[in-house]
Amino acid sequence: MTSHTLAAHMGGTVTVDACLPCQAFWFDGYESLQLTPGSTLQLFRMMGEQPPAARRAMPAVTACPRCTMRLVPVEDRQRNTRFEYQRCPRGHGRYIAFFDFLREKDFVKPLSDAQLAELRTQVQTVNCSNCGAPVDLQHASACGHCGTPLSFFDMSHARALVDQLQTAEARRTSVSTTLPIDLLLARQEAEHAFPLEQRDSAWLSDAAIAGTVSAGVRALARWLGQHSDT
Numbered sequence: 001m002t003s004h005t006l007a008a009h010m011g012g013t014v015t016v017d018a019c020l021p022c023q024a025f026w027f028d029g030y031e032s033l034q035l036t037p038g039s040t041l042q043l044f045r046m047m048g049e050q051p052p053a054a055r056r057a058m059p060a061v062t063a064c065p066r067c068t069m070r071l072v073p074v075e076d077r078q079r080n081t082r083f084e085y086q087r088c089p090r091g092h093g094r095y096i097a098f099f100d101f102l103r104e105k106d107f108v109k110p111l112s113d114a115q116l117a118e119l120r121t122q123v124q125t126v127n128c129s130n131c132g133a134p135v136d137l138q139h140a141s142a143c144g145h146c147g148t149p150l151s152f153f154d155m156s157h158a159r160a161l162v163d164q165l166q167t168a169e170a171r172r173t174s175v176s177t178t179l180p181i182d183l184l185l186a187r188q189e190a191e192h193a194f195p196l197e198q199r200d201s202a203w204l205s206d207a208a209i210a211g212t213v214s215a216g217v218r219a220l221a222r223w224l225g226q227h228s229d230t
Contacts, residue, residue, distance in 0.1 A: 001026060001065070004046070006039035016043070017065070020050055023098040026065060029091075032101070037161040040105065041224060044158070047098050048221025052210040066092035078104050099130050099213060107157050108213055110149045116141055119150075119212070122204050126150070129211030153216025 001017040008014045014034050017026040025032075025043070035043075062071045071086035074094075083103035085096035102108045108129075111119070119126075120137045128135055133145035142149045202222070206215035 004042075006042055007036045008034040008039070009036060014039070018043075018046065020047075023047060023050075024095060025098065025101060026093055026095050028066075028093040031093075032096075032104070037164045041158075041161055041165070041220075043098075043101075044217055045221045045224045048214075048217040048219075049225070052206045052214065052218065062086055062095055064088040064090070064092050066090075071095055076104070078106055081106060081108065097130075102153065102213065102217075105157075107154050108151045109154050110151050111141070111212065115152065116150065119207070123208050126207050127209060127211050129213035132211070151213055153213045153220070155216060155220070158220050 001019045004016050004018060005013050006016055008031075012034065014031040015028070016031065018024070019026075063069065064071055067088065067090050069089055071094075072089050073084065074087050075082060075084050077083070081103050083096075083100040085094045085100055087094040096104070099108070116137070124138060125134050125136055127133065128143035128146060128148055129151060130148040131143060131146040133143055135143050135150065137150075203215045203219055206218050210218070
């Protein structure tokens with residue numbers, strides 16, 4: 001795992017350990033709740049810039065990096081979305097797959113019937129965003145291995161994060177007489193930057209290899225790379 005220092009609320013910082021091949025994070029304590037919008041986007045860009053690949057399966061037995069005790073599997077719920085992680089029984093932290101991190105942050109939404117029908121006209125098979133198993137789109141709308149419904153990365157939620165960052169920057173750099181105009185321009189830029197549907201050739205290729213959720217994250221990472229000042 002590699003360590004990454006990110007901004008936290010109240011002017012602090014958090015250090016997140018990331019395993020890029022497994023697409024997973026280790027958070028000490030409640031660090032994931034302390035991430036600022038900008039830090040969350042940094043994690044998205046970090047994962048989205050990795051070469052597209054099916055997610056490597058999480059190891060069956062994982063030890064806490066702080067005390068080496070065996071981690072305990074946990075199922076939790078954010079609103080109506082179920083997600084999983086592994087926690088240290090001594091409270092040192094938790095190990096969570098990137099897909100479940102997106103679930104926890106409410107970025108993963110099931111594909112609608114219309115979206116599924118559209119996707120079926122473009123590709124025959126995609127890999128499950130959760131476990132990486134192949135899903136035959138002509139006969140299924142969920143993974144036959146882990147049962148995860150085909151889902152998408154909610155660009156409108158990502159757009160809201162960028163909007164928050166642009167609003168904060170406008171407040172920091174602008175005088176009060178121009179602030180309303182700056183905020184309006186920030187919202188308009190974010191609105192145009194994130195179309196709700198991503199159906200270009202890059203998206204379709206990524207969806208077939210890494211899953212529909214990862215395809216959305218990679219689309220976001222490409223946008224962030226083009227707007228590195230955001």
